[in-house]
Amino acid sequence: MNTKTFNWSDKTILIAEDVESNYLFLEEVLAITEVNILWATNGQNAIDMFTKNDIDLILMDIQMPLLNGFDATRAIKKINPKVPIISQTAYAMAEDRGKSIAAGCDDYISKPISSQKLLNLIDKYF
Numbered sequence: 001m002n003t004k005t006f007n008w009s010d011k012t013i014l015i016a017e018d019v020e021s022n023y024l025f026l027e028e029v030l031a032i033t034e035v036n037i038l039w040a041t042n043g044q045n046a047i048d049m050f051t052k053n054d055i056d057l058i059l060m061d062i063q064m065p066l067l068n069g070f071d072a073t074r075a076i077k078k079i080n081p082k083v084p085i086i087s088q089t090a091y092a093m094a095e096d097r098g099k100s101i102a103a104g105c106d107d108y109i110s111k112p113i114s115s116q117k118l119l120n121l122i123d124k125y126f
Helices: 020-031 043-052 069-079 094-103 115-123
Strands: 012-016 036-040 057-061 085-089 107-110
Touching (some): 020 036, 020 115, 043 069, 057 069, 069 085, 069 094
Parallel strands (some): 012 057, 057 085
């Protein structure tokens, strides 16, 4: 049992995810960290929210309507290349990790997402 606790109450994570059940899962996992969460339901919405808020990290779904996660990541990295972006996708093939990194993502996690793996991954950037 991992007893590490995370307190990110001074941080804001933008979750770009179009599927509500996936978002609710991430919200539940992150609740113990006390992090502030913003929810974007498509890539364009993620870019707009990023420009209007102080975001410390982005969890970016790759398959979204309007603008996919790759294109949204490229746009956000042009605005601020330092913001950590972790792509999340159901496509767990090796080339998907490569595509995510090539688009500018700093890291990658495949669905279904392990709660502990996600928390440890985010913690690397905080």
